[in-house]
Amino acid sequence: MRVGIIGTGGMGRVHASQYGKMPDVELFVYDRNPERGARTAANWNATLYSNPAELIEAVDVVDICVPTDGHAQLGHQAIEAGRAVFMEKPLAGTLEEAVGLMNAAAAANVPLMPGQVVRFFPDFLTGHQLVKSGAVGTPAAARTRRGGLAPTGSEGWFMDHTRSGGILLDLAIHDFDWLRWTLGDVTQVYSRSLAALTKTGPDYALSTLTFDNGCVAHVESTWMDPNGFRAAFEVAGSAGLIQYDSREAPGLRVSPAKPSEPEVGKSYLAVSQTPTAPLEDPYYLELRGFLDAVKNGTPVPVAPIEGVHAVAIAVAARQSAETGQPVRPAREF
Numbered sequence: 001m002r003v004g005i006i007g008t009g010g011m012g013r014v015h016a017s018q019y020g021k022m023p024d025v026e027l028f029v030y031d032r033n034p035e036r037g038a039r040t041a042a043n044w045n046a047t048l049y050s051n052p053a054e055l056i057e058a059v060d061v062v063d064i065c066v067p068t069d070g071h072a073q074l075g076h077q078a079i080e081a082g083r084a085v086f087m088e089k090p091l092a093g094t095l096e097e098a099v100g101l102m103n104a105a106a107a108a109n110v111p112l113m114p115g116q117v118v119r120f121f122p123d124f125l126t127g128h129q130l131v132k133s134g135a136v137g138t139p140a141a142a143r144t145r146r147g148g149l150a151p152t153g154s155e156g157w158f159m160d161h162t163r164s165g166g167i168l169l170d171l172a173i174h175d176f177d178w179l180r181w182t183l184g185d186v187t188q189v190y191s192r193s194l195a196a197l198t199k200t201g202p203d204y205a206l207s208t209l210t211f212d213n214g215c216v217a218h219v220e221s222t223w224m225d226p227n228g229f230r231a232a233f234e235v236a237g238s239a240g241l242i243q244y245d246s247r248e249a250p251g252l253r254v255s256p257a258k259p260s261e262p263e264v265g266k267s268y269l270a271v272s273q274t275p276t277a278p279l280e281d282p283y284y285l286e287l288r289g290f291l292d293a294v295k296n297g298t299p300v301p302v303a304p305i306e307g308v309h310a311v312a313i314a315v316a317a318r319q320s321a322e323t324g325q326p327v328r329p330a331r332e333f
């Protein structure tokens, strides 16, 4: 398959390294910064293009890794050319743009997948499956935490919240998507964010989500943790608790509410640990799953509507942080 990456910054390079593990992929790259494009082309034995139209023409699949405010325009260009599109998260910078991309892909009958990669992280996937299979009984409350130091990006664009959407659209969206996937539709969101009003700089946000099934979730998102990246979640239900913390070993634990045979000093079951094998990398699994679906003509692992819902929750969270009022995310598209 001929795969063309547009944007070879942080994520474009991560994607290039994953395609490098796939013998059936021929790689093409374009970045509007010619030196960055040339470096990635040299590192991954890819063909370098000097404009997006020519790259789109040359490939079967377009993988868009430019800053968020550039997603919609390049997405439409690729879809109009009839190409399958992988779009880094968030699907787009606004809800209108995200819906527009979903509708355009459906009308053109081309696959489109948003990069909600947390679904492919083994402990988040296992946690989702455990909740769905009833390991905590009826879920009641969840808590997530994600973040580290503020990302800078190639042009300082992350800290310009008019470009990145700030921490709620850029970072919390991972947890909004995982929680909705795991607990169902979100009724209402209430958020506070340091930079909701200033629209610039590092940010820290707390969001409370309520769900149609009565669950409540607390989402902590930070670009101000000097201790480095950490992701964590907890889901509590009638039959027990699932906990994951990327800084713990083992990371994922299940504690039944009433352990039948408690071991001394250990009231939990360690379910998994983060694997390190190259073909178990979540970015590999995400992109491989997408390419296999394109090849086989089967549905992509994460449908565009999932990316639209995630953007809708994040947009509602931003609105809540700006107004101080709880907001119901849009649900009809």
Ligand SMILES: NC(=O)c1ccc[n+]([C@@H]2O[C@H](COP(=O)([O-])OP(=O)(O)OC[C@H]3O[C@@H](n4cnc5c(N)ncnc54)[C@H](O)[C@@H]3O)[C@@H](O)[C@H]2O)c1
Binding pocket: 006, 007, 008, 009, 010, 011, 012, 030, 031, 032, 033, 036, 052, 065, 066, 067, 068, 070, 088, 089, 090, 115, 117, 152, 153, 154, 155, 157, 170
């Ligand atoms: N899934 C994840 O875990 C994850 C992590 C980080 C970023 N992201 C997302 O990936 C996207 C890219 O983020 P990043 O960290 O790689 O940013 P980055 O700034 O490191 O890289 C962006 C690259 O795109 C290039 N570029 C900008 N506009 C372009 C255009 N119109 N055409 C071609 N190239 C262009 C820049 O020169 C730069 O090289 C964002 O949407 C971001 O939200 C996802």
